[in-house]
Amino acid sequence: MQLAFIQPGTSPSVLFLTVLAVAAAFLIVAILTRLSKRTRSRAIVRLDHFLPFVRKRRFPPGDPSLLVRCAQRLLPKHWFFNPVTGSEGALRRWCRQLGPTVLAAPLRRVIQGICFLTFSTLFFYVCWPYDARPVSEGAASPGWIFQGLDQASGEIRFSRDPVATEIANIDRIYAQSSSGTSSWPLEVISLQEGEATFSVPQSETAEILQVLMLGTSPWTFFESEPDKWPSHYADNLRAKERLPADLFLVLDPLVSISTAIASRSWVWSLSAAGIILVVCVLIPRGFCGYLCPLGTLIDLFDGTIGKHVTRFRVGIDGWWVHLKYYLLAGVLISAVMGVLISGFVAAIPVITRGFLFLIEPLQTGSLRSWHLIPGINAGHFLSLFLFVSVLALGFLRPRFWCKYVCPSGAVFSLGNLFRATERKVESSCIHCDKCVRICPFDAIKPDFTTRGTDCTLCQTCAGVCPTHAIKFVERWNTVDLKEHNVPPTGETALGRRGFLSLTAGSTAAVLGGAGVATATKVTNPDANTRPLPVRPPGSVPEESFLQMCIRCGECFKACPNNVLQSLGFSHGLGGLWTPAVAADWAGCESSCNACGEVCPTGAIRALPLSEKKDVRMGLAMVNTVTCLPFAHREACQLCVDECTAAGYHAIEFTRVGTQTDAEGRPIEGSGYLAPLVIPDKCVGCGLCQTRCFGINVEAKGLLESSAIVIEAGSGKEDRFTDAAYEEWQREREQKADISTPSPAAPIPLDDPFGL
């Protein structure tokens, strides 16, 4: 869901939200500061939340923090440290069993767990459309005659033959005249055998009054609104979406920054990126340490599989240590050239695609059916290879990806230059090296001070510090600090090797970024030689689309029946992993607008259903050579039925092969009724193609390929960056339908009605 208040064009709200988020961050900081055990220290900000490794307190007992005091009051006594016996509490024992990092900084692990679960829930539950059910039709009560209107109260009366009511115990019915197609909601005052009284909602009075007074045909009352455009898929997603389904994608700053650069436009998710970057000024690189589900997954992998394989381990120092910056530079250079490849390597798109291609098929297979898993192409293998590689990097060093490769992490590392808080080491440090060994991000220098750009403030080091020498305070705090470069680190700011690697890396970044951008442009297929892919409804124009689609795969997951499928290399490097309609597989559900709702960048615009139903994503083209009635092979109206049932009424019949008698008159029943697409009504949903393919090609084997096919291209689709489809469609329909009422003239008394 694209939060309404941070949609483009609503900058005051964006500002407000940013202020709000920063205020919240300050509040967290303040609470942590308040709750700190060292409240009497001279630090302004104190973010400590780690569990000290050493049980013996430096502070007089009986002065625990507010948080601990609350917990001690609410939870069983034996969970906590016993100051009398000096024995360890149960909480600490449990944490110890889970491992040293949990023991040292349990809060961080809890937050990581919550975020990972949230991400998984958003992906596997919120974006799982198959629990949506269409609203049942409800009962109908026909044959009611309008009896009259009570002008004083506005109540309207109906009557009919006294037969048992089909509808009972209901507050509101929908009334439809048997000669009309519109229906009106009416509030039930009484509804009994043969007699009914209703009140009319104020807003509807004028309109329904006309129909009531002028009509002579009987009315039918419906329990639920008749002929309502179905919305069960859209409703289902909206109901489940307590948090935006694309929450983590919009929080990944590289996603929005690179999209904005590539498309040279304001991308709405930039505001989310801005918020997280501002928050990370207070909690430097906190995204990587706490929020990122890919990081958590890597932690899980490293902790379960990675730690058993040590033969590939590499040292702490190497040419790769600044890889992420060069990767970031390359991706941004490519974006500057108008080619968006950041989604290939940005953290959240990588894990989203990994889940999509690896676990989603298992979900579909086990919960629905194994034959409902769509086919795979080279693109899937490449994505899986990338995902597995990201995990396998853990064999080199734990969290190798996050530390050295992840370009999203690089954005936060650069953001860390503006950090307001940081890890500080006090002079009580005894050079025991425990912190260096446990640090998951290699963010501690040999002299035990901090590499400011790498530290994620996970606080594991502080937990294991035997002398409580580590604190997390404001950047300019200099109280009791340990001396720099003791013991000597042997690091210089920029040595010969550093200079060389900087030069080589920068060159590689420029060449790589420019190279990939050029390769993408070169492999972009000629529109004349290859049919254009049909894009999801609400997609922005193709050029912008390729510049805005981050290739995360979220839309595939949310799309019911996998109408949207990932392109491989069929449309060049630029088309890789972009969504295209696979209409042979399934057609776009009329009641669904999920793809736009979950798109993090706005490549697919979030359109309300009322607008989405008018969006032309393509145009159905009948193959008049193979289509069964056109080929005079057999009667077939699958596509027409499908289109009518979906409510589009975009395919009509034309009679072909009519035989004539001697006088040239047509013979009744001769020839076939063949489908004819009305271009103005067809939205290109592809339901017709699915049906033709499913029955005539697959089930009956009558055709080689579907005889009706959705095609995209100029004139066949409507793709706007910001225009409203609904209005545009209405304008198109009402070209000339304007009658001007004449002004009221004085009424002549002799023959007022001119009869």
Place this chain on the structure above:
Amino acid sequence: MFLVRTFLLWLLSLTFAVAADEIEFLNGTTLQGRVVAIHKKEREVEFEATIAGASQTARYPYTKIHRVVWKEKEYIVTKKASGTASASASNKRVSRTVAEVKEVIAEEGATPPPWLESTPLDYPKTLDLDWPQPAPEGWNNQKNVGQYIWDRINPNENRWRSGVRLMMHLLEVHQGNSELTQRVERSLGAMYFRFFQDYARAAYWWEKAGQPLDPPASVGLAECYFRLGNKAKATRALDKAPLSIAKIKLLGDMGDAREALKLAGSVRMSQPHELYLTAGDICRLDGKFTDAILWYEKVLTAPKARNEDYEKRYHARARQSIESVKQFELLDISKLADGTYRGTAMGYEGPLDVEARVRGGRIQAVNVTQHTEKQYYSALTDVPAQIIQKQSLKDVEGTSHATITAVAIINATAKALSGDPE
């Protein structure tokens, strides 16, 4: 409090005293308020009424207004029809004298339907509006009007109104050309009859076109008289029509089952399937189920039909009809279990699916869920409505000209209800 209420009542009475105009609509309901304006050109009355305390102003066309009281003087704007005339197919029979039928045709038939004005004129630019006949150079539905009607308008319900609109346009274009005018008028009659079962307008245009009408049209005109409420006039018209299955069918519909069956028995046809089915349907709608089964069985033993497809369809219809007639005796709707029942039967061209909902021993709903019928859609709603109203399958009456569809719906419903619910 009391004072306030009295004041309000006084105010209210004051408004009425000043503006006590009244408008009575054709459906018998009335509104009180004030005539704001009378738009003679558009033939509309602009009327302001206070409803539940809020003022509503709207314009009502003359054709819907029966009577207006304006400045304490009464004006009859449109006379009320003598019978309960309803343009659409209705199972309620009306009875009219010959003079009344004539009046309905002259008044209702002559006025354009309300939707006509708002229907856009929409036809291919390549169409030759001169409508030469016979059409030159073979079949081209984008050029020849008749072929365009046949290929594109007839099979598409969405185009029926614009078809009528096109005919009205042709009338304007060819004013004074009697041959073409007559052709258009005939076509208009057929359209109102086939598409809308609008008998008054169909009869008006067919009468206007004048004799000689082609055989289907002359049976159709007779049917119009019958549906408009005068059987004697219909019979006289039908007598003039040449013998055809349509004629036999209409006789059956008119209740002359004996006469119809006599004619059916006297006809010799090389391809008698349709005839036997018609005769079976007539017996069945007349309540003579044993005779009906005999006729249906004749279909199964008749000589081969000219086309395998046709034969399959005829046989399916006959078999299903026999089955469903037999089920009539066994079926007790009041003992049916609650639930949704589904059944299929052969329609005019292909299968027709029906879904019936039963609750508390009553048929709550009958819906045609899938069909391939191309016209006489009224049967699709009319027959289910009759089944629900009568709570029986036995004495459902066929809808005009749509006996096959009607029988198919009954067959499918019978089949559904004799099965198990979902």
